[in-house]
Amino acid sequence: MGEIGLNQFAPYLLNRVMARWNVDLQEALKDYDLTTAKMRTLAVLSIAPGLTINELSLFTVIEQSTMSRTLDSLEDQGLIRRRTREDDLRVREVMLTDEGSATFQRFWPTMYGHFSDLFEGIDEDEYQAFVVTLHKLVRNQQKLDQRQDGA
Missing domain, CATH: 1.20.5 (Single alpha-helices involved in coiled-coils or other helix-helix interfaces)
Structure with a gap:
């Protein structure tokens, strides 16, 4: 580590960028009654509806136990619904409700603004x-x- 220093150590730099990204987004999410986990879930479901809890955990990079609680909360807020998969009654898939889709669409400009700011000059x-x-x-x-x- 001493030879390359922190400013040349990519994992350190990635961690700094993501930590700041998460703090900035979490602050912006308060206005929408969302957490980072909820926002990630809505974002993934907006482009890939019908995922299972395992798939959502993988794509959102959220532990399954946290994802389970996140889905319970999103369902209580009326932003998602779960249904049994037609071809396999043992599997439950998760879908956005109209309200969930509308919530994500309201938040997306804020998220995209943070993204644009992050990559300014690139x-x-x-x-x-x-x-x-x-x-x-x-x-x-x-x-x-x-x-x-x-x-």
Whole structure:
């Protein structure tokens, strides 16, 4: 660590960026009666309706126990509904209600504004290179996970 320093240590920099992102979003979410977990869930369901709790946990990067409580709260707020999957009665899938969709649509401009602020001064080529690099990191992490699971 001493050789490269914190300002050259990518995991440290990623953590700083994400910690600030989460703090800023959490502050903005208060106006919408949402938490970060609720916002992530609404965001994922807005593009991928009908997911299971396991799938939502994976895509939102939220532990399953937290996801279960988040879904209970979202359901109490009338923002999601759960239904039995037609082809497998053992599986319950989660859908946005009209109110859930409307809530996400109201929040999205705020979220996108934070995103735009975060990437200010970064041109499209730099952004695309960054996303490609992040995908490579995710694949490397998945390989590590598979090795650990198989060990």
